[in-house]
Amino acid sequence: MxxxxxxxxxxxxxxxxxxxxxxxxxxxxxxxxxxxxxxxxxxxxxxxxxxxxxxxxxxxxxxxxxxxxxxxxxxxxxxxxxxxxxxxxxxxxxxxxxxxxxxxxxxxxxxAVFFGPDDLDLVKGSPSGRRSFLDEAIRVHHPPYERLLMGYQRLLRDRNQLLRDFGSGRHPPEELLASYEGELARWGGQIVSHRSRYLRDYSPMAVELVARHTGGQLTLELAHECTAGPCGGAIEVGDAQEMLLGRLRDLRGEDIRSGSTTVGPHLDDLRLDVNGRAARLFASQGEQRQVAVSMKLAQLALWRQKFGxxxxxxxxxxxxxxxxxxxxxxxxxxxxxxxxxxxxxxxxxxxxxxxxxxxxxxxxxxxxxxxxxxxxxxx
Amino acid sequence: MADILPKPLQRLILVLAKLPGVGSRTAMRYALHLVREGSDRLEELSAALDETRREVSLCPSCFGMSEGGGLCPICASPERRGETLCVVEGIGDMPPIESAAQYAGRYFVLHKLLSPLKGVGPQELHLDRLLDTVRDHGIAEVVLATPLTTDGEATATYLSRLLTQEGVRVTRLAAGVPVGGAIEYLDRLTLSRAFQDRKEL
Structure with a gap:
C-alpha cells in the first residue's frame, strides 16, 4: 500500500x-x-x-x-x-x-502514523501522556478498549463521589462502596491486563529500535509501573482484577480522607530508563527525542507485524x-x-x-x- | 411563532412539548390537529387523561402500574409463580419480557438506577420494599434484569450483595450473542463478554 x-x-x-x-x-x-x-x-x-x-x-x-x-x-x-x-x-x-x-x-x-514536536512529551512529560500513548496503540489492536476506558472513567467518578459523600458525613452503606469497588476493579483489571499484554509485545521492539537507531549508544528499558501491584510480564485479567480489588479495599480509609481514588490504571505509568537512569530527568533533549521517535516507530513496526x-x-x-x-x-x-x-x-x-x-x-x-x-x- | 395563537392553545403546546420525542413544532402540530378535529376529539382525550389520573397508580407490591389503587394484574394473578422475582429498571422493560413468554414470576420495578454522580443512592430505589417482598413472599430466586450499562451493572452488583445476605438465589440475565445474530457483525465487547460467559453443553 x-x-x-x-x-x-x-x-x-x-x-x-x-x-x-x-x-x-x-x-x-x-x-x-x-x-x-x-x-x-x-x-x-x-x-x-x-x-x-x-x-x-x-x-x-x-x-x-x-x-x-x-x-x-x-x-x-x-x-x-x-x-x-x-x-x-x-x-x-x-x-x-x-x-x-x-x-x-x-x-x-x-x-497513517503521525509524529510531531509535541510527541517529545512522551519521554519528558507527565504520566498521562504515556498512558494515552499506550491506550491509543491498544485501541488500534482492540477497538472495544475505548469503551472499557470510558466505562472505567465513569465508575471512577462514581466511586470518588461516594468517597466524598463519606467524607462529608453522609453515610452511604458500606456495601454500596464495596459494589462500586467491585465494578471498578472489574473494568480496571481489564485495562491493566490489556496494557501489560501490549507491553509484552511492544517493549522488545522498542528496546531493539532504540539500540539500532543509536548504533548501540542508548539502552532503553521499559517498565509498566502499576499502582495496583507488581505487574512484570503479561498479567491475566482475573489476577489484575483481584490485585486491584484488594488495593481498593486496603486504601478505602485513605481514599475517603483524600476524597479520591489513589490506585488504578488512571494513575499507572510507563517508566522509561535510558542507560539505567530515568530518561525524563537524565537524558538530553536530543536523546529524549531519539527515544520518542524510536518508540513511535516501534509502534508502527508492531502494527505492521500484526496487520500486514x-x-x-x-x-x-x-x-x-x-x-x-x-x-x-x-x-x-x-x-x-x-x-x-x-x-x-x-x-x-x-x-x-x-x-x-x-x-x-x-x-x-x-x-x-x-x-x-x-x-x-x-x- | 405561536404568539398569534390563543393563550390556552399556547399552554397546550408547551405541555405537549415536554413529552419524550416531541419538540415545539411537533407539539404545535398535535395541538392544532386536536383543535381542528373538534370538540369530540378533545373531549375524548381529556376524559382519557382524567381517568388515567384518577385510576392509575403504582402497584404497592411491585411498583409497576395498577388500576384503582390495588395490586397490578401480575401481582394479583394466582397463575404467577410467586417464588421468583424479576428486578427491572423501568415499567417499559416489562412488556418485552412478558412477550418473550419465558418468565412466569413476579416483578419489581426500581424506576431508577444507582448513580452516585447524579445523587441516586439506595434509598431512592425503595430497596427496603424489595427486601420486604423477598422476605414476606418467600422468594427463592431474584433475577436481576437491569441494563448492561455501567449504572445497570453497578446496581445489579449492589443488589446481589444485599440479596445474597438474605439467603436468596440471585441470578443475572446473560449477556452475549443475540439469537439469529452473525458472529461476524457482533460488536467486540459483546463478543468478549459472550466468551467469558460461555456455557457447557
Missing amino acids: RVVSAILEDFRNLSVRVDLACGINVFVGRNGQGKTNFLEALFVACMGRSFRPGRLADLVRFSAPGATVELGVEERGIVTPVRVSIAGSQRRHRVGGRDNCSLSEVAQMIR VTPLLLLDDVLSELDSTRIRLLLDAIAGWQVQAVLTTTAPPDVVWKDDDACFRVKEGGICRVDFDKVADEA
Missing part, C-alpha cells in the same frame, strides 16, 4: 496536487508556508481527524465552502481514490466508488535536534522497512538520498518537486 498522489482543494492554505515517491518524501520550507498543513491533509484523509486540536471546520480555507483531499492509494498496481470532504462540521469519506464510508472501512485501505498493512509515516520537524549520524540511521531504518514516509524540515539534512526518495519545496501554499541538491542552495 502506498500513496501515489494527493490532491488538496481549499485545505487550510493549500490547493495543490502532489505526486509522491514511494520512499521518503522530504518537504522543505520556512515556517508558516504550509508544510505541516500538507501532513495534516494526509492524516485527515487516512484517519478522519486531525492531529491538531480544533474543529473540523478550521481545516477549510477561510471563506471557502468546503475542503477536499483525495489520495491515490496504490495496492498491487491498482490505484483506488480515497477522498475526504469537509463541509462545516461534516466529514464524508469516499473509497473507490463507495460514498459515506466508515472510518474502519477507510482503515482497511490505509492508515504498513501505515503511512508522517514526521513533522523531527530531524531538527538529531545529529547527522542518527538522522542517517533513522532514515535507513525507514527505508529498510519499505515504509512510505513524508517528513518536513526547514533545512534538508545532508545525507545520501535514494532513487525512491523525493524532495519538495513548500512556499506560500505552493508545492513543487525539486532536486535534493538544488533545494539546499535556495534555502
Whole structure:
C-alpha cells in the first residue's frame, strides 16, 4: 500500500496536487508556508481527524465552502481514490466508488502514523501522556478498549463521589462502596491486563529500535509501573482484577480522607530508563527525542507485524535536534522497512538520498518537486 | 411563532412539548390537529387523561402500574409463580419480557438506577420494599434484569450483595450473542463478554 498522489482543494492554505515517491518524501520550507498543513491533509484523509486540536471546520480555507483531499492509494498496481470532504462540521469519506464510508472501512485501505514536536512529551512529560500513548496503540489492536476506558472513567467518578459523600458525613452503606469497588476493579483489571499484554509485545521492539537507531549508544528499558501491584510480564485479567480489588479495599480509609481514588490504571505509568537512569530527568533533549521517535516507530513496526498493512509515516520537524549520524540511521531504518514516509524540515539534512526518495519545496501554499541538491542552495 | 395563537392553545403546546420525542413544532402540530378535529376529539382525550389520573397508580407490591389503587394484574394473578422475582429498571422493560413468554414470576420495578454522580443512592430505589417482598413472599430466586450499562451493572452488583445476605438465589440475565445474530457483525465487547460467559453443553 502506498500513496501515489494527493490532491488538496481549499485545505487550510493549500490547493495543490502532489505526486509522491514511494520512499521518503522530504518537504522543505520556512515556517508558516504550509508544510505541516500538507501532513495534516494526509492524516485527515487516512484517519478522519486531525492531529491538531480544533474543529473540523478550521481545516477549510477561510471563506471557502468546503475542503477536499483525495489520495491515490496504490495496492498491487491498482490505484483506488480515497477522498475526504469537509463541509462545516461534516466529514464524508469516499473509497473507490463507495460514498459515506466508515472510518474502519477507510482503515482497511490505509492508515497513517503521525509524529510531531509535541510527541517529545512522551519521554519528558507527565504520566498521562504515556498512558494515552499506550491506550491509543491498544485501541488500534482492540477497538472495544475505548469503551472499557470510558466505562472505567465513569465508575471512577462514581466511586470518588461516594468517597466524598463519606467524607462529608453522609453515610452511604458500606456495601454500596464495596459494589462500586467491585465494578471498578472489574473494568480496571481489564485495562491493566490489556496494557501489560501490549507491553509484552511492544517493549522488545522498542528496546531493539532504540539500540539500532543509536548504533548501540542508548539502552532503553521499559517498565509498566502499576499502582495496583507488581505487574512484570503479561498479567491475566482475573489476577489484575483481584490485585486491584484488594488495593481498593486496603486504601478505602485513605481514599475517603483524600476524597479520591489513589490506585488504578488512571494513575499507572510507563517508566522509561535510558542507560539505567530515568530518561525524563537524565537524558538530553536530543536523546529524549531519539527515544520518542524510536518508540513511535516501534509502534508502527508492531502494527505492521500484526496487520500486514504498513501505515503511512508522517514526521513533522523531527530531524531538527538529531545529529547527522542518527538522522542517517533513522532514515535507513525507514527505508529498510519499505515504509512510505513524508517528513518536513526547514533545512534538508545532508545525507545520501535514494532513487525512491523525493524532495519538495513548500512556499506560500505552493508545492513543487525539486532536486535534493538544488533545494539546499535556495534555502 | 405561536404568539398569534390563543393563550390556552399556547399552554397546550408547551405541555405537549415536554413529552419524550416531541419538540415545539411537533407539539404545535398535535395541538392544532386536536383543535381542528373538534370538540369530540378533545373531549375524548381529556376524559382519557382524567381517568388515567384518577385510576392509575403504582402497584404497592411491585411498583409497576395498577388500576384503582390495588395490586397490578401480575401481582394479583394466582397463575404467577410467586417464588421468583424479576428486578427491572423501568415499567417499559416489562412488556418485552412478558412477550418473550419465558418468565412466569413476579416483578419489581426500581424506576431508577444507582448513580452516585447524579445523587441516586439506595434509598431512592425503595430497596427496603424489595427486601420486604423477598422476605414476606418467600422468594427463592431474584433475577436481576437491569441494563448492561455501567449504572445497570453497578446496581445489579449492589443488589446481589444485599440479596445474597438474605439467603436468596440471585441470578443475572446473560449477556452475549443475540439469537439469529452473525458472529461476524457482533460488536467486540459483546463478543468478549459472550466468551467469558460461555456455557457447557
